[in-house]
Amino acid sequence: MPKILLVEDNEMNRDMLGRRLKRHGFDLCFAVDAPSGIAMAGTELPDLILMDIALGEMDGWEATRRIKSNPATAEIPIIALTAHALASDRDKSVEVGCADFDTKPVDLPRLLGKINACLGTAPGK
Amino acid sequence: MRSRLRLSPEMIYPLLDWFIPPALKAERGTHQRARIFLVSHFFGPFLGHTITVYLYWLDPHPSYGLWVLASAITIYWAFPWLLKRTGAFTTLSLISVANLVFMILWGCYHYGGLSSPFVAWLVVVPLLAFLYLGPALIPRLMVLGMIAGGVGIFYLFYAAGHSFPEHVPLHALGGIGIVSTISAAVYVSMMALYYANIVANQSELEREVQNHRATAIKLREAKDEAENANLAKSEFLAKMSHELRTPLNAVIGYSEMLLEDAESEGGDTQAVEDLGKINISGKYLLSLITDVLDLSKIEAGKMELFNERFDLDRLIDDLTAAAQPLCTRNGNRLVVERGDGLGDAEGDITKLRQAALNLLSNAAKFTKDGEVTLSVAREATPGGDCLRIAVRDTGIGIARENLRKLFQNFSQAEAWLSNKYGGTGLGLALTQKLCRLMGGDVMVESELGQGSCFTIRLPASLARAVQRRELDWAAEPVQDGGAARRDIILVVDDDPAVLDLMQRVLVKEGFRPVLADDPGKAVALARAVKPSVIVLDVLMPGMNGWELLRAIKADAELDAVPVVMLTVVDDRRTGLALGAVEHLVKPVDRDVLMRVLDRVCPRGKADQPAEPTTSKPMVANA
CATH class of the missing domain: 3.40.50.2300 (Response regulator)
Known part of the structure; x- marks a missing residue:
């Protein structure tokens, strides 16, 4: 069962997306901010990370950069989630090393497609 | 109000200006001084000749002295023509002043020496000279030098005991004294009056200009204020929309989850239906908020275009799939017309889809048991290919007088429409703004009761989109005739x-x-x-x-x-x-x-x- 780390500070979004993903056969773990997300990436070693960008003090891009700079977690694909579909957001996500980018509110079928695509190409899977 | 018969210096301006070369008119001060120069040269000789005529009357067989004097006065009438021909205003002014000094001294020499009645005219010289020559220092010094030199030479003659010719006995010159003084006084008054009039007009003009400046500043401030207020409004809307979206996402997400649960359990159909309603209402509300956010983003200049190459056939399939359920709901038939050789286009497909879908959902909403036609074509124009996306319906149509306000924010053609059909009137405003942002526009034709046709025209490639946006209004369609x-x-x-x-x-x-x-x-x-x-x-x-x-x-x-x-x-x-x-x-x-x-x-x-x-x-x- 593929394990997904969801880094999201909004409780309802975390709960909702987590439960729906569980229902689609994923094992979920959660982080509520960027530092704990970075830490959990190292301890849980998930197959994929869903990273919210607007996370308060440290944003999702910075968290992604740090996860990618740690050899132990560098290979984990990360999908960025932002509220705005701005070209600059997408460019920045790619720049810091995200495998893909999606907008909130989450369109579940679309996100599932992206998750599966990432897992299919993720090394070590 | 100015009476029609009142004499004013402006009345002779056309005559004066005929003599003034364009180069002298460019600068306001020079222009005015040239006019004074002309006034003085038109009327001065008349006053001067009162004296020569009087002298001739005293002595019907005058010596050469009178003829020289008369010629020197008459020659002034040539100056306006010389000015028109040469444009050498300063030089002519200096020559004119030199001639005046010569004339006065010549008159004094021949008629009465130091006690000559002509001496009074010396007062006129600096006055005229400074009116002609303006504030420049060197010409002023030259004039003063001329007067001083002339009077000096004259005095030397006198001091050396030179005997002055006596064409007319001194006692007979008493009359000429009066005539000469009156002429000089009239001349000076005339010039002073003319000058006073100019000064009065100028201060009036200055007041006017000052008023204009004050108004301009106030207008600019008002404009800045309005722009700031508009920006603040857009930012407020953007923030509010964002704040509204978060809880709404929860409503949509949870209702979707419950819906999935209820469906998979295959149980309570009433619950499935109700959850469906919550979900659809939530999504509708979200789309409205998104529209508001988009509008405010465009107005705040923060809307970004996400351009890419896309397949037009795929766009049509997407639109058809999205519009089909909307059409079916009102018993409408959706007809799709694909132009030949559609191929690829470049642009922000998400925003184009949003704009076209707005038109399609309007068409479906305002038509019942009719037909909605989506037709997409590529058109070759001199500036490159254009996309034409037309949405035609057989619905209620729009009255002519309402077409104009159709694209305004929060406006619907008739107030009752929003009661009967719902909607906020944001869709068309957004569609138009999106199309313009993408370098195109949306146009409408409609007949009340017959149906409407909305047409989006966009450049098919990006290079043209940029060019079109810069040229904005030049690219709009040609008007009739x-x-x-x-x-x-x-x-x-x-x-x-x-x-x-x-x-x-x-x-x-x-x-x-x-x-x-x-x-x-x-x-x-x-x-x-x-x-x-x-x-x-x-x-x-x-x-x-x-x-x-x-x-x-x-x-x-x-x-x-x-x-x-x-x-x-x-x-x-x-x-x-x-x-x-x-x-x-x-x-x-x-x-x-x-x-x-x-x-x-x-x-x-x-x-x-x-x-x-x-x-x-x-x-x-x-």
């Missing part, structure tokens, strides 16, 4: 982009544009081409538009040609005070420009069969 016009419009602007833009618009409207990028040559060019209207930019290097406007208005051949000022700053009243018929602030709206041109050069005049010309514009380069 434009081609018949033949009026020449002279456009003076140093910015080649503006000239290019004006040329396109004017040619398209059937005018004949003549373009000048050098304001220095504009007057000569205007004389040569005799335009119906002159369009003037205010900010140009070298000569600014106001000066040029003044020069045009001071030119006898051109002063009747209407001038439209074009500026980036709103300084309308200055332009109008200087004689412009209209004042437009850049960037100029094409419709506004056409309305102004229609007004200042009516079509009737233009319909005369003009000499055969091509619509190719002439360009005068610097």
Whole structure:
């Protein structure tokens, strides 16, 4: 069962997306901010990370950069989630090393497609 | 109000200005001094000759002294012509003053020596000289030198005991003393009155200009305030929309989850239906909020385009899939017409889809048991390919008088529509703004009760989209009946982009544009081409538009040609005070420009069969 780390500070979004993903056969773990997300990436070693960008003090891009700079977690694909579909957001996500980018509110079928695509190409899977 | 019969110095201005070369008119002060010079040279000799005539009456067989005096006075009438011919205003002024000094001293020498009645005229010399010569120091010193030198030489003669000729006995000169003093007094008063009038007018003008400046500042402040308020509104809307979206996402997400649960359990159909309603209402609310957010983003200039290549057939499939359920709901048939060779296009497909879907959902909403047609075609135009996406329906239609406000925010054609059909009136406003952002536009044709047709036209490639956006209003469709016009419009602007833009618009409207990028040559060019209207930019290097406007208005051949000022700053009243018929602030709206041109050069005049010309514009380069 593929394990997904969801880094999201909004409780309802975390709960909702987590439960729906569980229902689609994923094992979920959660982080509520960027530092704990970075830490959990190292301890849980998930197959994929869903990273919210607007996370308060440290944003999702910075968290992604740090996860990618740690050899132990560098290979984990990360999908960025932002509220705005701005070209600059997408460019920045790619720049810091995200495998893909999606907008909130989450369109579940679309996100599932992206998750599966990432897992299919993720090394070590 | 000024009575019609009142005499004022302005009445002789046309006569005076005929003698003044254009170069002297460019600067206001010089222009005024040249007018004083002319007034003095027209009327001065009449007063001077009262003395010669009187002398002739005293002594009917005068010596050469009188003839020389008479000639020196008469020669003044040649000065206006010399001014017109040479334009050498300062030189002529100095010669004129020198002649005056000579005349006075000559008169004194021959008629009475130091006690001559002519001495009074010396008072006139500096007054006139300084009126002619203005504030320049060297000419002033030259004049003072002339007077001092002349009087000095004269006194030397006197001191050396030279015997002065006595053509007329001194006691007989008493009468001439009175005549001479009265003439000098009249002359001085006349010049003083004239000068006082100018000063009065000038302070009036200055007050006027000051008022205009104050108004301009107030207007600018009001404009800034309004712009800031608008920005604040947009930011508020963006923030609010964001705050509203978060809880709404929860409503949609949880209702979707519950819906999935209820469906998989296959149980309570009523619950499934209710959850469906919550979900759909949530999504509808979200779409409205998204529209508000998008509108405010566009208004705040923060909307970004996400351009990519896309397949047009796929776009049509997407749109059909999304519109089909909307059409079916009202018993409408959805017809899709695909043009030949659609291929790929470049642009922001998400925003294009959003714009087109707005039109489709409107068509489906306002049509019942009818037909909604989506037709997509690629059109070749001189500037490159265009996409045409038309949505036609057989619905309720829109009354002609309502078409205009159709694209305004929060506006629906009729108030009752929102009660009956729902909706906020944001869709079309957003569609239009999106289309314009993408370098195109949306147009509407409609007949009440027959149906409507909305057409989006967009450039099919990005390079053109950018170009189109820059040229914005030049790219708008041609209005009816434009081609018949033949009026020449002279456009003076140093910015080649503006000239290019004006040329396109004017040619398209059937005018004949003549373009000048050098304001220095504009007057000569205007004389040569005799335009119906002159369009003037205010900010140009070298000569600014106001000066040029003044020069045009001071030119006898051109002063009747209407001038439209074009500026980036709103300084309308200055332009109008200087004689412009209209004042437009850049960037100029094409419709506004056409309305102004229609007004200042009516079509009737233009319909005369003009000499055969091509619509190719002439360009005068610097």
